[in-house]
Amino acid sequence: MVFQLSPKEAKFLKLVQTKTDGKLEIKKNLSLGAYSTYQTGGRARIAVFPKNIDQALILFKLIRDLDLEFTVIGGGSNILISDRGINGITVMLTGLAAFEIKGQLLGVEAGFSSHKLAHLALEQGLSGLEFLTQLPGSIGGAIYMNARAFGGEISKVIHSALVVDSSGSQLEYRNQPGDFSYKRSPFKLKDQIILKAYFKLITEGKSKIREEMDRIQQTRLAKQERKYPSCGCVFKNRRDLGKPAGKIIDEAGLKSLHTENARVYESHANFIVHNGRADSQEIRNLMELVKTKVRQLEGIELEYEVEFVGDWSEYQ
Ligand SMILES: Cc1cc2nc3c(=O)[nH]c(=O)nc-3n(C[C@H](O)[C@H](O)[C@H](O)COP(=O)(O)OP(=O)(O)OC[C@H]3O[C@@H](n4cnc5c(N)ncnc54)[C@H](O)[C@@H]3O)c2cc1C
Structure with missing residues (x-):
């Protein structure tokens, strides 16, 4: 089958390449099997892989300005991708993976692995993210889904975030009580994309943090959660x-x-x-x-x- 771009898609590709000096990674007609933990699904018409916040901001502004259909994928561990694939622009966020530490505030870009973030916090002697141990996927996806496990929940530790709103503009978010609920984040409700987040953590002895992470790791491994392709829980535990x-x-x-x-x-x-x-x-x-x-x-x-x-x- 010949792959033909729509005029809007062609305009998007031309503009995004110009505005990112040709540095944005773009793949057309990309097979998506490798991009979700189910390892299934068709092709993305156009997939883009921003490597930093500037590229992501340019990208989302253009997508919104041109009113293009788009889909965001982080680690792909809570999704089932249609065999007919994804229309419009598929934005793969795992390339956004920088982090910074300011005392008890840990800042991290949306594509950073949740599991690795738990280890990063451990290295700094910061407690609060132990529950992310062995959680598949990216921290952006975890925030969007208000991931929870072993008594921990994103809503309890997130301090603030840099997001893109529905007009393509960047916005700073500050966590307020009541913004999150079970499997719900304000970003999901408002159709916003998380680019970076800050977590407010507590200074703690590394051995205590490691002990809790080991306990979580053992429990998850014993359940053999990752033995076969899955998306974790299919249905909500309301x-x-x-x-x-x-x-x-x-x-x-x-x-x-x-x-x-x-x-x-x-x-x-x-x-x-x-x-x-x-x-x-x-x-x-x-x-x-x-x-x-x-x-x-x-x-x-x-x-x-x-x-x-x-x-x-x-x-x-
Ligand atoms: C074996 C296994 C065990 C699991 N255990 C748990 C568990 O204990 N607790 C739990 O809560 N979940 C669990 N999950 C589900 C999943 O791992 C989490 O929800 C995870 O945090 C999703 O992150 P992701 O990057 O993979 O999101 P994806 O699957 O890529 O995306 C999920 C949704 O978030 C959106 N999204 C992703 N990134 C962003 C972003 N930066 N901004 C805006 N929207 C975004 C996507 O568009 C999509 O709608 C498990 C999954 C598996 C496979």
Whole structure:
């Protein structure tokens, strides 16, 4: 199939190259299998890889000015990418990975690995980010999703952030009580992109921090969470459900549910894993089946935590 740019896409590419002195990495018709932990999905028409905040600001301003469709991907650990791929511009943020330390404030760009950030804080004797140990993905994605684990949560430690708003302008955000809630960040609600964030941490002995990180690491490894491709929890563990979504799925007798290549994970019923040969549609089919069966058997409407990226128009 011949790949043809729309006039708007061609204009975007020309302008973005001029404004970044030709330094922005751009890939056309990029196969996306390597960009999510599910390792599935089609192609991105145009993928861009900013390497610093200046490039990212130029990029998002142009995207907004030209009113182009766009998708942001961090570590790809909470998404399922459509087999039909992603239209418009796909912005890959893992190249934004600089950091700075100002006393108890740790500043980090959005593409920085969450797991590595826990280790960076440890090296500085700063406590508060231990819960990010072995959490897949980037810190930008963790902030956007208000990631939580082992009693820790992004909302409890984030101090401020540099974001791009819906007009393409940069904005400074200061954390206010009530801005975050379960799996919700103000950025998700306002369609903002996080470029950098500061975390307010506490000075602590390294051995104490390391002990907690080791405990988390052991627990995660014991659960074999990363043995098969997955997106972590498929459904939200909403408090009003009274119990975790995995328990509901398990109690409904759905742990053995599977398709040819995908299955409800025997170690954790809220994970749907596959054997490396499923495509996104097969995984989505199984997700929908679990959702329908839980509704029929338990009268409970599960809500997706996973974000569906790309063209899933048949489900809207
Ligand atoms: C094995 C496994 C275990 C997991 N365990 C946990 C857990 O214990 N707790 C938990 O909370 N999650 C867990 N997850 C889910 C996931 O790791 C987290 O939500 C993670 O923080 C997502 O980050 P990411 O960079 O991979 O985001 P992505 O998957 O790349 O993106 C997720 C969403 O965030 C948006 N996004 C990404 N970066 C930005 C940005 N800079 N600005 C604005 N929007 C952005 C994307 O557009 C998308 O909508 C797990 C996943 C796996 C695979």
